[in-house]
Amino acid sequence: MNFASDNVVGASAPVLEAIVRHNGGALPSYGADPLTLRLTPRFRAVFEHPDLAVVPVATGTAANALALSVMVPPFGLCVCHEEAHVMVDECGAPEFYTHGAKLHGLPGPGGKIAPESLDGYLAGLARHVHQMPPRALTLSQLTESGQVYTVEEITTLSRIAHSHGLAVHMDGARFANALQGLGCSPAAMTWRAGIDILSFGASKNGALAAEAILVFRPDLAETLDHRRKRAGHILSKGRFLAAQLDAYLDGDHWLANAAHANRMAARLAAGLAGIPGVRLAWPVRGNELFPILPAGLDAALRRGGAVYFGWASRSLPPGETVGEGERMVRLITAFSTTEAEVEEFLALARRAG
Structure with missing residues (x-):
């Protein structure tokens, strides 16, 4: 993950x-x-x-x-x-x-x-x-x-x-x-x-x-x-x-790789959208997504073995903020990301959420 x-x-x-x-x-x-x-x-x-x-x-x-x-x-x-x-x-x-x-x-x-x-x-x-x-x-x-x-x-x-x-x-x-x-x-x-x-x-x-x-x-x-x-x-x-x-x-080959990575990002985003307290800072346009997570969920995901980076909130859309007790993170999918990896991450998030 x-x-x-x-x-x-x-x-x-x-x-x-x-x-x-x-x-x-x-x-x-x-x-x-x-x-x-x-x-x-x-x-x-x-x-x-x-x-x-x-x-x-x-x-x-x-x-x-x-x-x-x-x-x-x-x-x-x-x-x-x-x-x-x-x-x-x-x-x-x-x-x-x-x-x-x-x-x-x-x-x-x-x-x-x-x-x-x-x-x-x-x-x-x-x-x-x-x-x-x-x-x-x-x-x-x-x-x-x-x-x-x-x-x-x-x-x-x-x-x-x-x-x-x-x-x-x-x-x-x-x-x-x-x-x-x-x-x-x-x-x-x-x-x-x-x-x-x-x-x-x-x-x-x-x-x-x-x-x-x-x-x-x-x-x-x-x-x-x-x-x-x-x-x-x-x-x-x-x-x-x-x-x-x-x-x-x-x-x-380059286009097929990118299309797959983008699909995995969209799948990840769709799954996260159904978890209480999670929202996306921006729409997913490629293979990157930036969810805003409750701090407890972020901690649980990291304890469960998920690897990703926290992200700065300088370019958020007007009206959007990262509140106290929240964390904005960056998730990136790749040409080799599998559906199983995405579902494992989402299952962990659902259990923690």
């Missing part, structure tokens, strides 16, 4: 089998192997974009930080939500890779930036040499509260950002879960809505350690390979990154 994260489970069988299958023999190194070269046309087909540049890396932090490094100069500003992963969970990597650029976090319920908040902030900035000029907006999809930006919201926010001279990045650590939650195409949720660079996550959804920086604007891709090499993120045996991403995309 480990719902701490989708990072706590292993890799999926097709991904592991692909790594083993491509292990034998000698192939060119540093991404010059045929499998790595095949990734670009594969991703171009998935995203319906003829000029898409594909840059594989091993971690989401590297994907985000390197992506922002080509968008924001050392004297520039990147706007994000105040609880965004790049803001609070990457140990200053975006600032490091941009050589000193600054992040500014905006508040918003559900981890989402509202269009009026973004427009008001950007319009109110002073435009002189004393002010770091804003150069990028980054959106988390899913957000840190498990919510999704709709295609319309992404389009609106991108239009505002572009009108102020900002490029737009999407942190897609749980991109597949958001995509399945919205039921739209990858193109619709990214470049057609105004996204310039996507950090395409795979490690949380079945890969061993693989992400991809997808660049929809050729001018932003120009220096990315040099930045990746300088940062130590070009693997000498690049075929193993490519093998994971190739298997991840093959037969829509």
Whole structure:
């Protein structure tokens, strides 16, 4: 009953089998192997974009930080939500890779930036040499509260950002879960809505350690390979990154994994909704849910072996609070979460409740 994260489970069988299958023999190194070269046309087909540049890396932090490094100069500003992963969970990597650029976090319920908040902030900035000029907006999809930006919201926010001279990045650590939650195409949720660079996550959804920086604007891709090499993120045996991403995309494995994780989250949420004293802070839009529990139930679940994290309540919807004697927690399901695990957790909660 480990719902701490989708990072706590292993890799999926097709991904592991692909790594083993491509292990034998000698192939060119540093991404010059045929499998790595095949990734670009594969991703171009998935995203319906003829000029898409594909840059594989091993971690989401590297994907985000390197992506922002080509968008924001050392004297520039990147706007994000105040609880965004790049803001609070990457140990200053975006600032490091941009050589000193600054992040500014905006508040918003559900981890989402509202269009009026973004427009008001950007319009109110002073435009002189004393002010770091804003150069990028980054959106988390899913957000840190498990919510999704709709295609319309992404389009609106991108239009505002572009009108102020900002490029737009999407942190897609749980991109597949958001995509399945919205039921739209990858193109619709990214470049057609105004996204310039996507950090395409795979490690949380079945890969061993693989992400991809997808660049929809050729001018932003120009220096990315040099930045990746300088940062130590070009693997000498690049075929193993490519093998994971190739298997991840093959037969829509990535979408099937995300759909299963989302179903398990919905099942968990439906079961918790029937337990007295339990309510969800936000609707379930992907594979994360944030129930507010009576403190006694939280303690009983932990004693019974359930593993999950407590969560901050800064982005709660208007009118919602976590009262005295209550705890808000985060539960995350994965591609490998079973119905039996969900039912075991719910049975424990029902007994304790």
